[in-house]
Amino acid sequence: MGEFWGPTMFFSVLGFIFVGYPVAFVLAGTALGFALMGSLFGDFDLILLRALPDRTFGVMSNYTLLAVPYFIFMGTLLEKSKLAEDLLETIGILFGRFRGGLAIGVVGVGMLFAAATGVVGASVTAMGLISFPVMQRHGYRDDISLGVIAAAGTLGQIIPPSIVLIVLGDQMGISVGALFRTAVIPGVALTVCYIGYILFMALIVPESMPPIEEQIKRDGTATLLKRVLSSMLPPIILILVVLGSIFIGVATPTEAGSLGAIGALVLAAFNRRLSLTILQEAMGDTVRLTVMVVFLLIGSTVFTLVLRGFDGDLWIANILSSLPGGSLTFLLLLNLLVFFLGFFIDFFEIAFIIVPLIILPAQMLGIDLVWLAIILAVNIQTSFLTPPFGFSLFYLRGVTPSSVPTSVIYKGAVPFIGMQLIVLFALILWITI
Numbered sequence: 268m269g270e271f272w273g274p275t276m277f278f279s280v281l282g283f284i285f286v287g288y289p290v291a292f293v294l295a296g297t298a299l300g301f302a303l304m305g306s307l308f309g310d311f312d313l314i315l316l317r318a319l320p321d322r323t324f325g326v327m328s329n330y331t332l333l334a335v336p337y338f339i340f341m342g343t344l345l346e347k348s349k350l351a352e353d354l355l356e357t358i359g360i361l362f363g364r365f366r367g368g369l370a371i372g373v374v375g376v377g378m379l380f381a382a383a384t385g386v387v388g389a390s391v392t393a394m395g396l397i398s399f400p401v402m403q404r405h406g407y408r409d410d411i412s413l414g415v416i417a418a419a420g421t422l423g424q425i426i427p428p429s430i431v432l433i434v435l436g437d438q439m440g441i442s443v444g445a446l447f448r449t450a451v452i453p454g455v456a457l458t459v460c461y462i463g464y465i466l467f468m469a470l471i472v473p474e475s476m477p478p479i480e481e482q483i484k485r486d487g488t489a490t491l492l493k494r495v496l497s498s499m500l501p502p503i504i505l506i507l508v509v510l511g512s513i514f515i516g517v518a519t520p521t522e523a524g525s526l527g528a529i530g531a532l533v534l535a536a537f538n539r540r541l542s543l544t545i546l547q548e549a550m551g552d553t554v555r556l557t558v559m560v561v562f563l564l565i566g567s568t569v570f571t572l573v574l575r576g577f578d579g580d581l582w583i584a585n586i587l588s589s590l591p592g593g594s595l596t597f598l599l600l601l602n603l604l605v606f607f608l609g610f611f612i613d614f615f616e617i618a619f620i621i622v623p624l625i626i627l628p629a630q631m632l633g634i635d636l637v638w639l640a641i642i643l644a645v646n647i648q649t650s651f652l653t654p655p656f657g658f659s660l661f662y663l664r665g666v667t668p669s670s671v672p673t674s675v676i677y678k679g680a681v682p683f684i685g686m687q688l689i690v691l692f693a694l695i696l697w698i699t700i
Contacts, residue, residue, distance in 0.1 A: 272310060273579020276301045280570065280620065290616040291559075294566030298573035305577060315576045319569060326564045330521055331437050336557040337524025338428045341509075342380075344531040344549040345502065346392075348540035351380060353498035355397050360491065367469030367476040369407065370415045373398050374461045377419025379506065381426035381454070391420030391659045395666040408475040409671055411468060414679025417652055417659040418461055418686075424614070424648035426454035427510055428527075431614060431647060433520060434560065435640040438567075438622045443520045444513050445637050453645050453690055460686040501537075505530040560615060567619035574624075583624050594632045595699040598639075601625060602646050602691060609650025614658070617647055638698045645694060649687045652680040 276297065283293040305311030326332070345351045355376045362372035373394060380394070394416045402412040424431055427447035436443035469476045509527040512518035518526065535541040590596045601621075608617050622643070629639050651659040654677050663676055 272301060272305055272577035273574060273582045276574060276577065276579060277583075277624075284616065284620075290619070291562040291566035294563075294570040294619065298570040302573045302576065311573070311576050315572065318572060322568045322572065323565055326561065326568060329437060331433065331443060331519075332560075332564075334428070334433050334443070334520040334524040335430055335560055336553050337521065337528045338430060338433075339556050340549055340553040341524065341527040341531045342423075343552045344528075344535060344545070347545045347549050348531075348535040348538070350498075350502060350531075350534055350538060350540060352397050353494075354379060354502055355394060357494045357498040359398065359401060361495070364478055366473055366478050367465045369398075369402055369405065369479060370411065370465045370469075370476055371462055373402075373415050374419045374458060374465070377416075377422045378426060378454070378458050379502065380420070381423035381429070391417060391662040392666055394420055395663045399667060405479045406474075406477045408472075410675050410679035411465075411475055412679070413663060413667065413671070413676045414681075414683055415461070415465065417657075417663050417676070417680050418683035420662070421648050421651040421659050422454060422457065424651065425450050425457065425641075425644050427451065427513070428520065428524065429644065430556075430560075431618060431644055432640070434564075434615065434618055435622065435644060438618065439626055439636050439640055441636050441640065444516070446640055447510070447513055447520065449637055449641050450644065453641060453694060456690050456693075457645075457687065460690065461683065464682060464686065497538075501534050505534065563615050563619045567623060570620075571623040581627075583628065586628075593699075594634050595695070597628065597632055598634070598642065598695045598699060602642065602695065605643060605646045606649060606653075606688075609647065609657075610653050614647040614650050617650065618643070635698060638694070642691065642694050642698075645687065645691045649684060649691070652684050652687070654680075 279301075280293055280297050283297060284290055299316075302311050302313065302316060306313045355373075358372040358376050358379075359369050362368035362375070365371075376394065376398075398416055399412055403409065423429060427450055429447075429450065432446045432450055433443050436446050465476070505527065508530065509523045512526065513520055513523045532541065535545070590600065605617055605621060608621075625639075626636070629636060651657050654660065657680065660673075660676055660680060664673060667676065
């Protein structure tokens, strides 16, 4: 059965997505349409669809996925209350005295944002609004500034508590805590690569990233120390408590997420930044993103169920597990496909379409699913920077002056795409050689 229906259904879904239809409805609608056609030809048993209510309820009652709205709320509240803005400005002043220091500060803030929120859009938007005018005013080259901001914002995709890692853990049936602990390695590797690139550019093109000192001279050491204690220390403590509770095993990601949400509320209230308007905006963003994730999960569940009814999962598993070169070829082809899809569709959509289809062949090849999830997360992170539909590029375009051409944003992102691909290839070699 899978020899015809499975491949046709899979490529039909991709076709509808590329045309522009909403992915959640494409997954569910195409699956149900093929189920009906298959039953008419006697190749699909509609009784399998009786499992849909239970599977849908399973998605809605999934305890692990409760972490998603908690971490989204934590991140959006820190951004809406301008606590993230204070953090960014303070780190920029600390590092700005060195050539390229302001750009390094932006990377550092991106890493902290990632650990505080896991929401890429909030990080890129906030840093674009705050950092780019400062970098432009102090003589930083536009393409370098925009590339640094876009890349630093995407660190929220891989550095815990990444929303994508929570979804991947749920989809692949593996521990989210284990994913968080493992993801620290590529997260730190990418951060080091970004800083290394900035230092290299500051060395060979020093005029592109001049130092800034007037803010430090104007405020004085005492004022700077006060800013560090009030703006940097509380968010860092919150991050350490949230992630530390997961890493040492005293809390699940869901419990830690709820702690982070409460901590963000306390910080906002303590700094007199909490208002009904801010709370409503943060809750609205949380609801929108969470509903999108849940609808995609339900659509993915319908798609996977019907595809298995056509033995399409076995068709894909047999092809991928019998490739010459074994696990290395499998991972290279898989990541090439994910990288290609990243040019056109959203990171969640990639995860929900591809992941259910590769678990079986990966297990047949003996690939560690935790590392496979990490590799996919790094690859999906690259999709934020790849034109024409890289979401970080879109977010940045929305907060960048119209006088800056879009081509400059693309140009700035290219070196960082290269660095992410290098880290990705190193991870593939790490688990296969």
